Amino acid sequence: MKFYDCAVAPSPRRVRVFMAEKGITLPTIQVDLRKGEQFGEAFRAVNPDCTVPVLELDDGRRLTDSVGICLYLEETHPEPPLMGIDPADRSTVVEWQRRAERDGFLAVAEAFRNSTPAFKTRALPGTDDYVQIPALVERGRARTQAFFTLMNNRLAEREFVAGERYSIADITTMIAVDFAGWIKLTIPDDCPHLRRWHQAVSARPSAKA
Amino acid sequence: MKFYDCAVAPSPRRVRVFMAEKGITLPTIQVDLRKGEQFGEAFRAVNPDCTVPVLELDDGRRLTDSVGICLYLEETHPEPPLMGIDPADRSTVVEWQRRAERDGFLAVAEAFRNSTPAFKTRALPGTDDYVQIPALVERGRARTQAFFTLMNNRLAEREFVAGERYSIADITTMIAVDFAGWIKLTIPDDCPHLRRWHQAVSARPSAKA
Numbered sequence: 001m002k003f004y005d006c007a008v009a010p011s012p013r014r015v016r017v018f019m020a021e022k023g024i025t026l027p028t029i030q031v032d033l034r035k036g037e038q039f040g041e042a043f044r045a046v047n048p049d050c051t052v053p054v055l056e057l058d059d060g061r062r063l064t065d066s067v068g069i070c071l072y073l074e075e076t077h078p079e080p081p082l083m084g085i086d087p088a089d090r091s092t093v094v095e096w097q098r099r100a101e102r103d104g105f106l107a108v109a110e111a112f113r114n115s116t117p118a119f120k121t122r123a124l125p126g127t128d129d130y131v132q133i134p135a136l137v138e139r140g141r142a143r144t145q146a147f148f149t150l151m152n153n154r155l156a157e158r159e160f161v162a163g164e165r166y167s168i169a170d171i172t173t174m175i176a177v178d179f180a181g182w183i184k185l186t187i188p189d190d191c192p193h194l195r196r197w198h199q200a201v202s203a204r205p206s207a208k209a
Numbered sequence: 210m211k212f213y214d215c216a217v218a219p220s221p222r223r224v225r226v227f228m229a230e231k232g233i234t235l236p237t238i239q240v241d242l243r244k245g246e247q248f249g250e251a252f253r254a255v256n257p258d259c260t261v262p263v264l265e266l267d268d269g270r271r272l273t274d275s276v277g278i279c280l281y282l283e284e285t286h287p288e289p290p291l292m293g294i295d296p297a298d299r300s301t302v303v304e305w306q307r308r309a310e311r312d313g314f315l316a317v318a319e320a321f322r323n324s325t326p327a328f329k330t331r332a333l334p335g336t337d338d339y340v341q342i343p344a345l346v347e348r349g350r351a352r353t354q355a356f357f358t359l360m361n362n363r364l365a366e367r368e369f370v371a372g373e374r375y376s377i378a379d380i381t382t383m384i385a386v387d388f389a390g391w392i393k394l395t396i397p398d399d400c401p402h403l404r405r406w407h408q409a410v411s412a413r414p415s416a417k418a
């Protein structure tokens with residue numbers, strides 16, 4: 001297998017942390033998103049959607065979705081389980097992974113991509129052009145604040161985002177919180193449970209991935 | 210188990226079609242979203258996020274995410290498989306389910322919720338107020354058109370969205386295409402493969418669910 005990555009980007013970091021938790025190391029190719037390498041001919045041949053991460057399997061098939069890649073790795077490297085341990089638990093992990101992605105990760109991305117000059121005509125990921133919409137900067141920031149409160153309330157009652165066990169829901173939430181730093185938002189003082197949790201997950205060796 | 214539904218809404222239809230494909234029937238409670246029943250005290254006690262669908266398990270636990278509910282049903286009622294049959298296939302199904310949701314379903318929702326008077330201050334689902342942003346109507350419509358082209362290209366080369374087998378990716382895509390009717394967009398003439406596929410999946414008995 002081969003992993004296409006961009007060391008500074010939050011999306012592929014989701015897979016890197018996931019792999020680090022499972023002790024998986026793979027030959028890795030860096031794609032420099034800041035230089036637009038994803039739009040070059042070489043990478044377009046790998047992924048016409050021009051996004052990372054990409055996991056290339058030994059038979060040549062390519063998986064191009066962060067969560068889809070994690071599912072593949074979960075099934076081929078089951079230990080430790082990061083996507084739940086029984087049907088109801090797996091459903092809860094999916095639910096909170098998606099919640100963290102929609103209300104956290106994508107909220108930050110909304111504010112970031114609509115305010116950063118480099119994304120003037122590319123306010124959404126992928127190959128299609130969409131111009132920035134200034135009103136989304138404020139909305140993205142408001143949603144990110146609401147996300148901090150949501151997760152603080154959730155973590156007041158449980159150790160990890162999906163319950164008793166560290167999971168992909170924690171990975172997405174941690175990366176969303178760190179990504180919020182890119183729009184200069186940090187965990188507010190009135191979110192002590194989120195802060196306690198963030199310190200704990202950030203202290204795991206995988207967080208450096 | 211008990212299913213909280215709203216017969217006219219596209220989100221719970223995702224689960225209804227999924228259940229119909231598996232031959233699952235459940236006691237169902239209708240929640241009238243058009244009358245705002247989801248914000249009433251009774252339903253808030255079921256799901257504080259005020260969204261449907263909700264699957265209540267026999268032990269009282271509640272699953273509140275469409276895809277999470279489908280995963281639970283897939284594992285407890287494996288036949289026929291609707292989420293893939295091996296690790297790489299399951300990863301592809303996840304990838305295209307997410308693609309259909311993000312580029313199709315959420316694109317339509319963006320145009321619909323930002324233009325419909327009833328959603329003036331509730332342009333995003335859930336309990337938080339977000340005012341409509343007029344520029345998102347145009348963007349949502351443009352994204353929906355791009356989605357038609359994306360899926361037409363994909364279906365030019367395979368029978369179903371994720372490959373050879375009907376899956377949850379077809380369900381999300383079909384519901385996104387039907388939902389596009391709410392913003393008066395239909396499959397364009399230059400998308401014959403998408404049309405062929407849409408006629409086929411719509412003719413399945415499950416499509417009426």
